[in-house]
Amino acid sequence: MSQGRPHHLEGRSSIKDIAQAAGVSHSTVSRALHDSALISHATRERVKAMAAEMGYIPNAVARSLQAQRSGTVGLVLTSLTDPFFADVMAGVDESAGKAGLSMFVAASHNEPEREMEIIETFHRRRVDGIIVAASRLTSRYHDRLARIRVPIVLVNQHAEDSPGFHAVAFDEKAGAHLAVRHLVTLGHRRIGYLGLGNRQRSNALRLEGYQDALAEAALSLDPAWARVIAETEIGTQDDTDVGERAMPALLEGGVTAVFCYNDRVAVGALLACRGLGAEVPRQVSLVGFDDLELARWLSPPLTTVQQPRLAMGSAAVGVMLDLLEGQEGRDVLLSPVLVRRASTAPPSA
Amino acid sequence: MSQGRPHHLEGRSSIKDIAQAAGVSHSTVSRALHDSALISHATRERVKAMAAEMGYIPNAVARSLQAQRSGTVGLVLTSLTDPFFADVMAGVDESAGKAGLSMFVAASHNEPEREMEIIETFHRRRVDGIIVAASRLTSRYHDRLARIRVPIVLVNQHAEDSPGFHAVAFDEKAGAHLAVRHLVTLGHRRIGYLGLGNRQRSNALRLEGYQDALAEAALSLDPAWARVIAETEIGTQDDTDVGERAMPALLEGGVTAVFCYNDRVAVGALLACRGLGAEVPRQVSLVGFDDLELARWLSPPLTTVQQPRLAMGSAAVGVMLDLLEGQEGRDVLLSPVLVRRASTAPPSA
DNA sequence: ACACTTTGTGCACACGTGTGCAGAGATCGA
DNA sequence: TCGATCTCTGCACACGTGTGCACAAAGTGT
Secondary structure, three states: OOOOOOHHHOOOOOHHHHHHHHOOOHHHHHHHHOOOOOOOHHHHHHHHHHHHHOOOOOOHHHHHHHHOOOOEEEEEEOOOOOHHHHHHHHHHHHHHHHOOOEEEEEEOOOOHHHHHHHHHHHHHOOOOEEEEEOOOOOHHHHHHHHOOOOOEEEEOOOHHHOOOOEEEEEOHHHHHHHHHHHHHHHOOOOEEEEEEOOOHHHHHHHHHHHHHHHHHOOOOOOHHHEEEEOHHHHOOOOHHHHHHHHHHHHHHOOOOEEEEOOHHHHHHHHHHHHHHOOOOOOOOEEEEEEOOHHHHHOOOOOEEEEOOHHHHHHHHHHHHHHHHOOOOOOOEEEOOEEEOOOOOOOOOO | OOOOOOHHHOOOOOHHHHHHHHOOOHHHHHHHHOOOOOOOHHHHHHHHHHHHHOOOOOOHHHHHHHHOOOOEEEEEEOOOOOHHHHHHHHHHHHHHHHOOOEEEEEEOOOOHHHHHHHHHHHHHOOOOEEEEEOOOOOHHHHHHHHOOOOOEEEEOOOHHHOOOOEEEEEOHHHHHHHHHHHHHHHOOOOEEEEEEOOOHHHHHHHHHHHHHHHHHOOOOOOHHHEEEEOHHHHOOOOHHHHHHHHHHHHHHOOOOEEEEOOHHHHHHHHHHHHHHOOOOOOOOEEEEEEOOOHHHHOOOOOEEEEOOHHHHHHHHHHHHHHHHOOOOOOOEEEOOEEEOOOOOOOOOO
């Protein structure tokens, strides 16, 4: 009967097949397998036994069609190999799994057009919701985006950029505050900030957190200690280079500790210290931001602010599920965590 | 009309809606949208215009049901955060994307039961094929596995373990050969091997590659230089510890270069060299295996054998597509690549 | 013995798409 | 002008599942 059919499709049985074998209608089979009270005990058992014998496996595609709900989430990432997104994905996987959802994943490689295509593909597949990490969609895509009739949750991006969507982000200001307070607690009094002018909003928030923490400790706020490298000055240099070039001026200013915009800047700062013979953490303490993989492998291992990446993924699923239940969407702001390693210590003096 | 319906479901139009609006049957719409030659030019354009106006988005779920083909792949990984699997996933994503397939991903966390459940879930979703990386399924699952009527391709595991499935692996022996030939080319004559007895098959293959390369160069094969640490001796030590403990004996044996079973063993060997004041690579050259993230961050950065991880993912999709077209399945053995970094140099003598 | 309730089952439709086949209408040839 | 051919469209069914409703058979009460 299954002549000419590829081998792997042979013998897939449907409730109709079971119905025929058990001498009942397919409706009865459907109800029996769902333990409906409408079906007599005897029939139910007979049907179930037959289903097991025939190796019946329900067809989720057909179910999705009839239920108008696929039980899937689509996850759009810019890169599949970046540890940051990997953690977000793990968070989504965990929470989605618990909710009985399967997860589609695709990478946009930072190309807006590709990202839009992925979202549209997910929409065609009728995923129940879409989670986008680090979206690059500009207002150019507003119209195409407006056609998507599926809840979209943004991760690691602020919702005000894209009205109508909900976002899960983490509290950058609180993270900076955490880092600087750590330095204060260690006893530092002359604390610098090494910022990047080309990350406008982020930098402003982290600078603010730095200033707040200092003010809270009633420490002086020497403007020379808060060095934000201007975008024009940065040019095409990578973050590490910027850190390495900017650090010496801070050291000359007499700081005993520096909070860096991110881990790569901190690596540059570390290299500069080595070059100048300033020992870390004995003479200078350094704190990074992001907790990249490399922070652990540096010598000394870098104290840094970690984004709750896994939690961001989980939270995104949570928001999505709320939206699916018809509840109001909400924005989530998660608190960062300080990872204490060996690049910070009390000041030597 | 859509009263009480969740907001995000409003206004999803089907070909039936378009048909009604355009005054034709749904069959005509379906054909028009597929540019069927059966439909007149005028009707086709009219239908297409109407579809665009109504923001029609085809329902892939319904298509899957009718076509008996979902256009999806399921990928099972033991961990979503491990860089190795991330690369495999990226390879699958790329090749699947090109073939118009969407990718499901889920993590098994090394639990066989969870892995089996994921496979069964993918089966229910009627994925066209399943790719499993580093499967932990034992023969206990043979029966449940036999029920899966979907092609399964194993990555990073040898097919002989699980008859009936196809596998994509990489050539470990060739990798070892590559590493050792590199050392020979640099001028080394006394080359050691530091192996792990608890990875039976892998170790045997790498040892074999080592021996072949030496034989090929007509170099002597001092048994004292090939140290395979016995499983009993290893106990619960991690790979790095084993490398650190075993290295001194090799150095005493007078080797100028060591090929290590993997990167972690090489890290241990490096630590041992530091402890004994043997400079790497000036006095001793070290080669690792796997190309873990850390290999890049070591000082000196580690020369190592890289598995073609991305290519493994792509190849797995290729095998799967062949299987779908009814072709014979095939096993693929990929060639590794040597990544030259700074832990190898010509011998000092 | 008859009406009424309870229990169990099947019919028929829905979900959205694709397609074999029949047939209506137009065009063509003689 | 009439039959034959061609062009286009719709009917009806399929894919696999779930469910409202009708209805048959059995049980209950008077």
